[in-house]
Amino acid sequence: LDDELLDAAQAKLDNKTKPLGSLGRLEDFARRVVAITGSLAPETGKKIIFTFAGDHGVVEEGVSAFPKEVTPQMVLNFLRGGAGVNVLARHAGAEVRVVDIGVDYDFAPQPGLIIRKIAPGTKNLSIGPAMTRAEAIAAIEVGIELARSAKEEGAAMIATGEMGIGNTTPSSAIIAAFSGISPRELTHRGTGIDDAALDRKVSAIERGLKVNAPDVADPLDVLAKVGGLEIAGIAGLVLGGAACRLPVVVDGFISTAGALIACELNPDVGQYLFAAHHSVEIGHRVMLERMKLEPILDLKMRLGEGTGAALAMGLIEAGVKILKEMASFEEAGVTQSNT
């Protein structure tokens, strides 16, 4: 990011009617949005959450508390506006677009649904590669394209979200691969599995890493072998957003796995990202530290879909409005501090 833009934004903030720095992270949000977009009065308003949906072959190992059919059921719930992300997106004034990038179900075309299916789900990563390298690249390209079209439509900010029964398993596998931390230590209960299912999940990840031996120097190899189609789509959205100077808000654990792939491909991408929230998933903190991102909210949420991103978008936008709408000392006729 451009230091001159960061400084110009801070100078503008420092002239607002408030003690220096007293709006804390809101000022940081404003400064970064200025440097990302290249405007000292960045647009607000149009905000789009892309919720990528995909299925996971590894579900046959019994790693999730919900059956696989819940993925398409939830996609239909998103399209009817009844899911958590719909409620929170409406609250934040954001639009939800659902991307079928890999659901094992054939949806009829309908408003709000973007059908860009690369495959009807991944293969079981515990016994072989989840995807081919070509599939992973194609899924990334979907995300890049969506970010680009959002920019062309005039979006001020975009965000990631996901739905995919079983998708904390590939996410944990990705972070285990990059961090070298054991799956046992990193793996959490996802949507709420019991001890036996947790053991199956850890075992599936351990076997997957062993049988696939992903090459961490080649992030696409990690993504293809132990990732997921929605995770690849998110990685693409993040890369595409950064490339066209759009702030990208990264939701929780699974979205962060996608963002991590993007950052491993190009570490500069991290500067364009906002981490929405702390997740209760153990591996999440490890990934955020790796990307040098500090989460905005900590509301003990673990739903995914883009729910945390919806709330964080509202806070980032608040920071931009401070920059644009607050009066300066001169405008307001307020005496400045003596220090």
Add this chain to the structure above:
Amino acid sequence: LDDELLDAAQAKLDNKTKPLGSLGRLEDFARRVVAITGSLAPETGKKIIFTFAGDHGVVEEGVSAFPKEVTPQMVLNFLRGGAGVNVLARHAGAEVRVVDIGVDYDFAPQPGLIIRKIAPGTKNLSIGPAMTRAEAIAAIEVGIELARSAKEEGAAMIATGEMGIGNTTPSSAIIAAFSGISPRELTHRGTGIDDAALDRKVSAIERGLKVNAPDVADPLDVLAKVGGLEIAGIAGLVLGGAACRLPVVVDGFISTAGALIACELNPDVGQYLFAAHHSVEIGHRVMLERMKLEPILDLKMRLGEGTGAALAMGLIEAGVKILKEMASFEEAGVTQSNT
């Protein structure tokens, strides 16, 4: 709060299309608003921030980085919509009402300004009582009345805010009195004072506690002797809100000092409160622990005015909307978890 209402709200939340408890604190917000208001589908929409303004005699001890004239200047800034709280309130869909409860300046009547001046500022608390007991009670009554009228107007939620150059000094004095922690340990740099001013601030509080010897078994005595008029108004708003079953969002450090007075008068009041955010002021955490409140946001803000409350109101409202707007498993045709 009514346990049956809390349970009924949780049962409704548990039937929404999401893993149990996965919306974390948003679910807690919804549950508490249900129990506070007595409705399983609480109203959202009308939100009012009361920003109480008052001056402080202790400013003559050189405890603030800003001169006293900034209090009325900022009131005028609020009324023109140019201050931080105005920007963030507009963002959250909340209204700001400014209450002149003790500014040393005569404002012309104007829209958005409620003139209920008890005195033109407090006296210098470092050499004697800040207020008489009658003044403190009158200021509390103003707050109670404003909460009641907000309820009658149909407000769904109210919040506290304040403006008063020098008002971190009485706030620190109040918490030092109740906690027994030394002023040196508790006192922070407020709007950004230097070492010499910090020493003057600590000394003013130490002298004030010594000369006034406030009786902590009598919270009104503490308020009158080392408090402030805006702090008293906030205490009243909190008491009044709880009495008429309105959720009250408490802004940062100074507002929390007002809420603390209310909770010391009646400990049940705490259940009706939401602590907006962590403040960087050291005494803030001590007060929140005393009231058993967990702050919602941590954005390193230290502006006051109601800025943190405005952002927190948006998040509490998001929780209520989850309860009201999300589809149930049955409505959405989604299969439930197997656990």
